[in-house]
Amino acid sequence: xxxxxxxxxxxxxxxxxxxxxxxxxxxxxxxxxxxxxxxxxxxxxxxxxxxxxxxxxxxxxxxxxxxxxxxxxxxxxxxxxxxxxxxxxxxxxxxxxxxxxxxxxxxxxxxxxxxxxxxxxxxxxxxxxxxxxxxxxxxxxxxxxxxxxxxxxx
Amino acid sequence: xxxxxxxxxxxxxxxxxxxxxxxxxxxxxxxxxxxxxxxxxxxxxxxxxxxxxxxxxxxxxxxxxxxxxxxxxxxxxxxxxxxxxxxxxxxxxxxxxxxxxxxxxxxxxxxxxxxxxxxxxxxxxxxxxxxxxxxxxxxxxxxxxxxxxxxxxx
DNA sequence: TCTGAAACTTAGCTGTC
DNA sequence: GACAGCTAAGTTTCAGA
Numbered sequence: 001x002x003x004x005x006x007x008x009x010x011x012x013x014x015x016x017x018x019x020x021x022x023x024x025x026x027x028x029x030x031x032x033x034x035x036x037x038x039x040x041x042x043x044x045x046x047x048x049x050x051x052x053x054x055x056x057x058x059x060x061x062x063x064x065x066x067x068x069x070x071x072x073x074x075x076x077x078x079x080x081x082x083x084x085x086x087x088x089x090x091x092x093x094x095x096x097x098x099x100x101x102x103x104x105x106x107x108x109x110x111x112x113x114x115x116x117x118x119x120x121x122x123x124x125x126x127x128x129x130x131x132x133x134x135x136x137x138x139x140x141x142x143x144x145x146x147x148x149x150x151x152x153x154x
Numbered sequence: 155x156x157x158x159x160x161x162x163x164x165x166x167x168x169x170x171x172x173x174x175x176x177x178x179x180x181x182x183x184x185x186x187x188x189x190x191x192x193x194x195x196x197x198x199x200x201x202x203x204x205x206x207x208x209x210x211x212x213x214x215x216x217x218x219x220x221x222x223x224x225x226x227x228x229x230x231x232x233x234x235x236x237x238x239x240x241x242x243x244x245x246x247x248x249x250x251x252x253x254x255x256x257x258x259x260x261x262x263x264x265x266x267x268x269x270x271x272x273x274x275x276x277x278x279x280x281x282x283x284x285x286x287x288x289x290x291x292x293x294x295x296x297x298x299x300x301x302x303x304x305x306x307x308x
Numbered sequence: 309t310c311t312g313a314a315a316c317t318t319a320g321c322t323g324t325c
Numbered sequence: 326g327a328c329a330g331c332t333a334a335g336t337t338t339c340a341g342a
Contacts, residue, residue: 018210018211020209021211025334034312036336037337051213051214052212054175054211056171056302057168057210059168059172059205071262082296086298089299097300098297099223100294103292138255139255140253140255140262142254144239144243144253145243145249146251148250189326189327190319190327194320195326
């Protein structure tokens with residue numbers, strides 16, 4: 001088994017891919033000081049380990065016609081299992097992310113919708129889920145920053 | 155091959171890339187009913203239009219040692235420009251996303267940190283920004299859903 | 309065990325229709 | 326938008342440190 005868990009090299013590779021997943025292995029290798037095959041093998045290992053879960057495209061939601069973004073705080077009935085919340089929200093294509101959180105609310109849900117009417121529809125449907133007591137929502141006025149990776153400095 | 159609406163084709167291409175940005179153009183083309191060069195040209199156009207802003211890697215923050223996630227609501231001094239907030243937050247690698255929002259708070263900031271101590275440090279530094287009156291933060295207990303694209307059903 | 313070089317395979321790209 | 330050919334990258338193999 002490899003002796004290094006995530007070493008500096010792996011972090012730099014992940015960082016390079018996070019900025020541009022289409023960079024070639026040779027190119028990344030030149031930056032971190034490895035050959036192309038060596039970089040590929042490390043990427044393969046990172047995928048096996050679950051550190052990298054896939055490759056995706058960075059999308060500007062507004063440019064695709066999803067103009068309205070908002071966050072919905074969910075207040076649930078006591079004894080609602082997180083898994084029940086997850087299963088229910090997974091059915092909404094408008095839900096981009098959701099987490100259970102500390103504080104008054106039980107879960108915080110990020111939603112993209114085509115317009116305000118669409119957002120309202122989604123909000124009402126979520127509020128109507130059987131385990132939901134009430135909701136509180138805020139609308140995004142303007143997105144300031146949208147990174148797809150974050151963490152301690154590499 | 156049925157005649158497809160152009161918008162529908164673009165959306166299906168984006169959807170395919172969002173799920174797996176490493177799929178080949180030929181593979182995506184087979185799904186949507188186009189040749190590989192045709193798909194590539196549509197992707198190029200989507201990039202030029204700004205609908206696709208880049209390609210990135212899907213990372214499991216926890217697997218990379220970023221165990222602590224939270225949201226910080228920022229309450230700012232009146233007459234703080236959104237651009238000032240953006241510029242200040244851009245300096246924090248721990249900030250994954252930030253938006254100005256409706257409601258009591260001025261901005262909602264998503265933060266990833268290595269651990270609780272690190273999160274606290276970031277929180278204190280953000281709270282110490284000259285334009286910040288006060289902050290309110292919630293910690294993520296468990297992420298339920300983390301999609302990298304969302305929107306109206308395709 | 310991890311690496312790098314080279315051979316091999318596949319996909320990306322461009323010109324043409 | 327499709328086809329075809331050229332270019333470039335991904336992938337595998339193998340031998341060395």
